[in-house]
Amino acid sequence: MGISCQINLFKPPNSVYQPGDVVSGIIKxxxxxxxxxxxxxxxxxxTGLLEVRVSAQNIHTGDENVQSSNETYVDIDHVVxxxxxxxxxGSYDVNFNFTLPQILPSSFLYQNSVKQYRIYCRVKYYVRIKFERPGWFTFSKHFRKEIYVVSGITPKLLMHPIIYGKSKKLLRFFSRKNAFINMKATIQNSIIPIGGQVHIDYEIKNDSNVPISCIETKLVEIYTFKVQGHSKVKACEDVPNTGAKIGRIDCGILKPLAIDMNVPxxxxxxxxxxxxxxxxxxxxxxxxxxxxxxxxxxxPVEIGPINNFMPRNIPNR
Incomplete structure (x- = not known):
């Protein structure tokens, strides 16, 4: 028989840790x-790990080019x-008490194929006890317990109304007058709380001889993966249950619109x-x-609690 071990955490509300929290408990x-x-x-x-596997160019060999990057967010040891x-x-108890750093990414796991790439990425945090034994033919024994960390955001966008716009010039036959479709969008606040709502006011001007078939809005999630020695890989995914559709807008119409999008x-x-x-x-x-x-x-929008103003009832993702 070998060593048996149980790691017991004194968990915070909802079992979610935040940057700066104390991670404590008893190891038996x-x-x-x-x-x-x-x-x-x-x-x-x-720790963080990213592996990018590039699909084989030669289907007969099946070889893959694998590139990876690692990073460390916290590494604290206490020698017993x-x-x-x-x-x-006999039976033994060891108390532990660690403090998470103030700046951390949230716990994360992603496994998917993106074009010719296979992506594996994870950010994880855990408490560990290691028993190091002497001798050439003995191995250290590890026991670990993972914890879930949710971090807030440091806003890079503005919290007051911002105007965005897009214009498209269309060819108008038998006329010297230019034909345009103009879209102006005003977002009231680009920083959205967890489970919050995005409010955008639109002004669509169809100054052309081409009717607009419809207008669709949706929330899109964009992942950017960066492995050392390789260009960035991006993956875009539509967020379910966030779409809205507005019908036809005829020629010569100025149409005001507003959307309230609920963020999952x-x-x-x-x-x-x-x-x-x-x-x-x-x-x-x-x-x-x-x-x-x-x-x-x-x-662009940023979703999450602002650092230093994080509530305790943040859900796991």
């Missing part, structure tokens, strides 16, 4: 017989015993990592009949 372990250790260490670890120590058989409670901007970031845009598409190209306007 049992030795079935006297054992000698070089060192017993408890630790708090936080140091130097060769004989520990009698499990969506949040991800910052503070060099290998991964998660951003959001409200994408507005003005659909035109063939052969005209559609008009697309992306309005």
């Amino acid at each position: 372990y049992v030795l079935p017989e006297q054992m000698e250790f070089d060192k017993i260490v408890t630790s708090l670890k936080g 015993t140091n130097g060769k120590t004989k520990v009698p058989a 409670i499990d969506r949040a901007t991800l910052q503070n990592s060099k290998v991964i970031k998660r951003d959001y845009v409200v994408r507005t598409k003005v659909t035109l009949p063939m052969p005209h190209r559609n008009i697309v306007l992306d309005i």
Whole structure:
């Protein structure tokens, strides 16, 4: 029989940790017989890993080009015993108490294919106890317990109204007058709380001889992966249940519109990592009949609690 171990956490409300929180608890372990250790260490670890696998160009060999990057967010050790120590058989309790840094990315996991790439990315945090034993043919024994961390955002966008716009020039036959479709969008606040609402006022001016088929809005999630020695890989995914559609706008019409988009409670901007970031845009598409190209306007938003103003009832993602 070997060492048996149980790591018990004194968990915060909702079992979610935030930057600056204390991670504490008791580790209980049992030795079935006297054992000698070089060192017993408890630790708090936080790491990020990104692996980008490029699909094989030669289908016969099936080879993949794999590139990876790692980063460390927290690495705190506490030595329980140091130097060769004989520990009698029995049950033992070890208290631990660590403090998370103030700047961290949230816990994260992503596994998906993006074009010719296969992406694996994770950010994880855990408490660990390690038993180091002497001798060439003995191995250290590790036990760990993962914790879930949710971080706030440091806003890069503005919290007051911002105006965005897009204009498209269309060819008007038998006329010297230019034909335009103009879209103006005013977002009231680009910083959205968890489960909050995006409010945008639009002004669509169809000063052309081409009717607008429809206008669609949706929230889009944008992942950016950056592995060392490789260009950035981006993945865009529509957020379910955020879409809205407005019907036809005829020629010569100035149409005011407004949308209130409810953001799902499990969506949040991800910052503070060099290998991964998660951003959001409200994408507005003005659909035109063939052969005209559609008009697309992306309005960036940041979703999440602002650092230092984080509530305790943040959901897991």
